[in-house]
Amino acid sequence: MQTITRFAPSPTGLLHLGHAYSASLAWHAARESGGQFLLRMEDIDLTRCRPEFEEAVYEDLAWLGLDWDPPVRRQSDHFDDYTALLEKLSDRDLIYPCFCTRKEIAAEVNRSNSAPHGPEGPVYPGTCRDMTESERQERFARGDGYALRLNMVKALARVVVSKLQFQEVGKGYIQCNPAPFGDIVLARKEISTSYHLAVTFDDAIQGVNHVIRGQDLFASTHIHRLLQALLDLPTPSYYHHGLISDAKGRRLSKRDKDATIKSLREYGYQPEEVRKMIDYG
Ligand code: GLU
Secondary structure (H helix, E strand, O other), X not given: OOOEEEEOOOOOOOOEHHHHHHHHHHHHHHHOOOOEEEEEEOOOOOOOOOHHHHHHHHHHHHHHOOOOOOOOEEHHHOHHHHHHHHHHHHHOOOEXXXXXXXXXXXXXXXXXXXXXXXXXXXXXXXXXXXXXXXXXXXXXXXXXXXXXXEOHHHHHHOOOHHHOEEEEOOOEEEEOOOHHHOOOEEXXXXXXXXXXXXXXXXXXHOXXXXXXXXXXXXXXXXXXXXXXXXXXXXXXXXXXXOOOXXXXXXXOOOOOHHHEHHHHHHOOOOHHHHHHHOOOO
16 A cells, blocks of 8 residues: 655744654655645635745745645635534534533633643533533524534444554553543634544545654644544554654754754755754764
8 A cells, every 4th residue: 555644834933943854754654655645735724824934844844845736725615524524424413513612621621620631631521512402592592602522422332442453663552541531622613624523534544554743743643533433434554753852852843943943944054954853863
């Protein structure tokens, strides 16, 4: 089987060395086996994404010598696909509207001393889970904004939890445990999808069979595996790589202006010197 990998940045800032490392690992995995390396813009948050950052992704990858197989998939072109998935989950009574604001959730979590913490922070206390249909209709009629949340208990009852596994290259099969995440958001208030939903569907629709991404997303894979089971999507193999840190040992982020590929280029570094900085071989 041909290996299909991808690099999926969010164009909300400039790429840094950590992104270059991730892209380079995925590029090598594809090219060394005669496979495909795809590029996807995870640009669902239209308020934070900028065309100049998307342009910079193309420029930086090309400068590093990392060519991709067209077409580039832009998530913002596919909101209809995500809406169709949400309708499918809604028809099966697996999602519900949540009208809570961040503030209300934080207040509710603070009120209850025993509020559980999941891998993504405090677990949603379930305030809107059991709203009556008439209450919901009233809120819709008032024009109140809402997110859509997965009912985790119902979702887990629809799958065989012991079969929720994925292959982590170099480690073997990992058993997933999505329950501690609680009722995760599958469509944000103004966005009508979420990272988890869009990334899971897009990896499947693009035929990606080997996902290479940072260790920071390892926990998310437990959710993605559950969504694959619920939506009848294939499960790729995964490799979650270590994160590149700065001289003080802190993880690089989009705030580290000196470590952006653009600034390294402007300082006069050559592509092979940058490739050496992220040398993993
Ligand atoms: N868009 C995500 C990011 O830039 C990466 C998603 C993924 O690789 O699954 O952090």
